[in-house]
Amino acid sequence: MxxxxxxxxxxxxxxxxxxxxxxxxxxxxxxxxxxxxxxxxxxxxxxxxxxxxxxxxxxxxxxxxxxxxxxxxxxxxxxxxxxxxxxxxxxxxxxxxxxxxxxxxxxxxxxxxxxxxxxxxxxxxxxxxxxxxxxxxxxxxxxxxxxxxxxxxxxxxxxxxxxxxxxxxxxxxxxxxxxxxxxxxxxxxxxxxxxxxxxxxxxxxxxxxxxxxxxxxxxxxxxxxxxxxxxxxxxxxxxxxxxxxxEHGLHAPDLGCVAWLHAHPPRSVLYVSLGSVARIDRAVFDEMAWGLAGSGVPTLWVVRPASITGCDDAPLLPQGLTDILVDGRVKVVTWAPQRDVLAHPAVGGFWTHCGWNSTLESICEGVPMLAQPCFGDQTVNARYVTHQWGIGLEFGPVFDRARVAEAVRTLMVGEEGAVLREKARGLKAIASQCxxxxxxxxxxxxxxxxxxxxxxxxx
The missing domain is CATH 3.40.50.2000 (Glycogen Phosphorylase B;)
Structure with missing residues (x-):
C-alpha cells in the first residue's frame, strides 16, 4: 500500500x-x-x-x-x-x-x-x-x-x-x-x-x-x-x-421472491417497497392492503418489521385478506433484493417512497413508478418522477383503498401506464449510455x- x-x-x-x-x-x-x-x-x-x-x-x-x-x-x-x-x-x-x-x-x-x-x-x-x-x-x-x-x-x-x-x-x-x-x-x-x-x-x-x-x-x-x-x-x-x-444492510432479503417472479408474464407484477427507514400509520397500511387486493394485480410487497408506527414487529395483514396470500397473487416478504427484482421482466411497476436510491434503480431498469413519498427529500424526488420526467403517478391528497386500486390498475394495465412505461424505457436507454x-x-x-x-x- x-x-x-x-x-x-x-x-x-x-x-x-x-x-x-x-x-x-x-x-x-x-x-x-x-x-x-x-x-x-x-x-x-x-x-x-x-x-x-x-x-x-x-x-x-x-x-x-x-x-x-x-x-x-x-x-x-x-x-x-x-x-x-x-x-x-x-x-x-x-x-x-x-x-x-x-x-x-x-x-x-x-x-x-x-x-x-x-x-x-x-x-x-x-x-x-x-x-x-x-x-x-x-x-x-x-x-x-x-x-x-x-x-x-x-x-x-x-x-x-x-x-x-x-x-x-x-x-x-x-x-x-x-x-x-x-x-x-x-x-x-x-x-x-x-x-x-x-x-x-x-x-x-x-x-x-x-x-x-x-x-x-x-x-x-x-x-x-x-x-x-x-x-x-x-x-x-x-x-x-x-x-x-x-448492499442489503440490516435486513436479509428473501431470495425466493425472484423465483416467484419467474412464474409471471412480462410486466404483470407490481413491486411495492417503501424503503429501509419509512414508517406509516396502521390505517395507511390497511388501505394499501385492501387497495392491492381490490386491484387484481399480482404484487410483490415488502413489509419490513417495524415499518408501522407503534409496531416493532412485522405487521399483520388486515383480517379477511389471507385469501390473497393463499391464491398466490400477492407475495409478502420482509425484504427483497431490489435491483434483481426491478431488473426482472415480470415487474411492470414500482410503488415506491421515492428515496433517491430506489428512484435511480427504477430509472435504470425502465420501470414506471407509483409515488408515495413519506418524508425528507422523497417529496422532491416524487415531483421529478411524476412531473419533470413523466415516468410515474402520484397518489392524490385522499388515500383510500378505492383510489389505491384505481392507481394500481392505471399504472399496470391502463393506457396512461403504457405511456409512462415508454418514457421510462427512454430514460433507461439514456442511463445505459451514461x-x-x-x-x-x-x-x-x-x-x-x-x-x-x-x-x-x-x-
Missing amino acids: AGLRRVVMFPFPFRSHIAPMLQLAELLCERGLAVTVIHTTFNAPDAARHPELTFVRMNECLPDDVADPGADLVEQMLELNDACAAPFREALEWVARRGQAGRRGEVACAVIDGQWYAAIAAAAEVGVPVLALRTDSSATLNFMLNYSRLYSDGYLPIKEEKRDEVVPPVNPLRGRDMIRVDGSDAERVREFIARVDKATRTSAIGVVVNTFQAIEELEISNIQRQLLGRPVFAVGPMHRMIRAPE VAEGGAAGAAMDRLVHFMLSFCVLT
Whole structure:
C-alpha cells in the first residue's frame, strides 16, 4: 500500500447512505486509489463484503434514543452530528498521521456524507480537503441551498392556500413538495438544513452527486452557481458501474421472491417497497392492503418489521385478506433484493417512497413508478418522477383503498401506464449510455479522481 494516494470516506450510518458511499469507494479503488472508510459503531457497514477497503471503527458515545427505530429523524441526525464530530476528527487525524509515515498511503482528501455537517467542518479544520457526497438528488441539494432564500422571500413556511403552486426559485417544486419530516419540529428541520448548507458552502471544496447530467443538468448548474463555481461531479448512477453485490444492510432479503417472479408474464407484477427507514400509520397500511387486493394485480410487497408506527414487529395483514396470500397473487416478504427484482421482466411497476436510491434503480431498469413519498427529500424526488420526467403517478391528497386500486390498475394495465412505461424505457436507454464505456459517468469519475490527486495533506 505504500506510495498510494488514499481517500478517507465517512458514510452517514443509514443504509440508504452507506450503500452509495461504498459504491463510490469501489469505483475509486478501481482507479488506483486506496480507500479508508471511517464508520460509526452504530449501523456499521459489513467490512467482510469489501476486502479491498480499509475500515476504521470510531468509538462514538451516542444517546440511547439515537438507536430507537421510532426516534425523531431530525433529532437523530442532529444528535449523531453532535456525538460523532470529535471521534471522527480523532480517527481522521490518526489515518492522516499513519499515511505520512508511509505505511498506508498518503491522504489526498476526504469524502464525507453531506449530512455530516460537523464532520465536514472538522475535516477542513484538520487541513484535509473534503468533498461532500450527496446521496440524494441534485434537485434536493439545490433546494437545500435555496432554503434560507425561500424563508426570506416568504415561500416558507408553506402557506396552506399555496401548497399546489410552483415555487419559482426551485421550479418545478410546489409548496407541497418542500422537504418536510412529519412529527419533527419545523425549526429543528430548518436548523439542520441550515447547518448542512453552511458546511457545504464554507468547508467543502466540491460536491459529488449520485446522479447523471442528462436528467438533472439545470439543477447541477444551479448548485455550481450557488457554490461559486466549485465543482459538482455527477458520477451516477453508481450502482450500474460497480461489480460489487447489492448492499442489503440490516435486513436479509428473501431470495425466493425472484423465483416467484419467474412464474409471471412480462410486466404483470407490481413491486411495492417503501424503503429501509419509512414508517406509516396502521390505517395507511390497511388501505394499501385492501387497495392491492381490490386491484387484481399480482404484487410483490415488502413489509419490513417495524415499518408501522407503534409496531416493532412485522405487521399483520388486515383480517379477511389471507385469501390473497393463499391464491398466490400477492407475495409478502420482509425484504427483497431490489435491483434483481426491478431488473426482472415480470415487474411492470414500482410503488415506491421515492428515496433517491430506489428512484435511480427504477430509472435504470425502465420501470414506471407509483409515488408515495413519506418524508425528507422523497417529496422532491416524487415531483421529478411524476412531473419533470413523466415516468410515474402520484397518489392524490385522499388515500383510500378505492383510489389505491384505481392507481394500481392505471399504472399496470391502463393506457396512461403504457405511456409512462415508454418514457421510462427512454430514460433507461439514456442511463445505459451514461454508464457505457466512454460514457458521461466514467468521464465524471475520471475528472473526480484527477481533482482528488491534485491535493496533498500537510498536517
